[in-house]
Amino acid sequence: MESLTNTIQSVPLNHYILLSTIIFSIGVTGVLIRRNAIVIFMSVELMLNAVNLLLTAFSVYRGDASGQVFVFFIMALAAAEVAVGLAIIVMIYRNTNSVDINVLNRLKW
Amino acid sequence: MSTFYFIAFLSIFFSILVISAKNPVHSILYLILTFFTFTIHYILMNAQFLAIVNFIVYMGAILVLFLYTLMLINLNKESEPVKPFMVKFAGVFGGGILIVALVASLKSLGVSNPVILKNPDLGLVKNLGKVLFNEFLMPFEVSSVLLLSAMVGAVLLATKDPKTA
Numbered sequence A: 001m002e003s004l005t006n007t008i009q010s011v012p013l014n015h016y017i018l019l020s021t022i023i024f025s026i027g028v029t030g031v032l033i034r035r036n037a038i039v040i041f042m043s044v045e046l047m048l049n050a051v052n053l054l055l056t057a058f059s060v061y062r063g064d065a066s067g068q069v070f071v072f073f074i075m076a077l078a079a080a081e082v083a084v085g086l087a088i089i090v091m092i093y094r095n096t097n098s099v100d101i102n103v104l105n106r107l108k109w
Numbered sequence B: 001m002s003t004f005y006f007i008a009f010l011s012i013f014f015s016i017l018v019i020s021a022k023n024p025v026h027s028i029l030y031l032i033l034t035f036f037t038f039t040i041h042y043i044l045m046n047a048q049f050l051a052i053v054n055f056i057v058y059m060g061a062i063l064v065l066f067l068y069t070l071m072l073i074n075l076n077k078e079s080e081p082v083k084p085f086m087v088k089f090a091g092v093f094g095g096g097i098l099i100v101a102l103v104a105s106l107k108s109l110g111v112s113n114p115v116i117l118k119n120p121d122l123g124l125v126k127n128l129g130k131v132l133f134n135e136f137l138m139p140f141e142v143s144s145v146l147l148l149s150a151m152v153g154a155v156l157l158a159t160k161d162p163k164t165a
Helices: A002-006 A013-033 A037-062 A066-096 A101-108 B002-020 B024-044 B048-073 B085-109 B125-134 B137-158
Strands: none
Touching (some): A013 A037, A013 B002, A037 A066, A037 B002, A037 B024, A066 A101, A066 B048, A066 B125, A066 B137, B002 B024, B125 B137
């Protein structure tokens, strides 16, 4: 395990922030450009994971275990969110026979 | 050190493939690979508990749920019409602007100390369990209520209403 943890010894914190920023932005872009509700959901998962990675990096950087416990809570929250969200998608599909979010534009008014 | 950059490149590459794949099943498979690279990131930071939880919960439970839903609703090819080009361009442009804004604010920060694992036991189950069951006992119990209510809600939403069906 020592050799594995030695590999990150020289990675600057900024590069972790940069990686998380890029993946979070990819998730935002995915939400904006796709119309399939399930793919939009996956993009939200990408955003959650980017934040998780950044929290873990900060936790290791500060030597504080609270960050990793918080990531654990975010994972529990993501599991609950996915269960409810996919149930809603199944219900929408049953009512409209598609998962295209443009079908739902009547929710605007 | 180069391991981190290689895995980071793979993370970005697969997450771009997730949002650009035409077929939703391919998107899910690329998402599995992306989450696997995140697991490797956790292992590199010696956060063993999070690596295992990420592996089991995300790659095991959540993605199986995604795949199962996708199989359940039986998407045919023409069910997803593509957005017009201008909308796509605006979406990619907005994402790019977000990256630029965040990176610019990061540059003004200036400091960049290396991530050094001061305490090698930080991410082990023993250490995290002590923190979780001392300081965070109350949120832990509340999260169990959250999961229970999510389960009840999901069952309620997904079952057919016998009156209307």
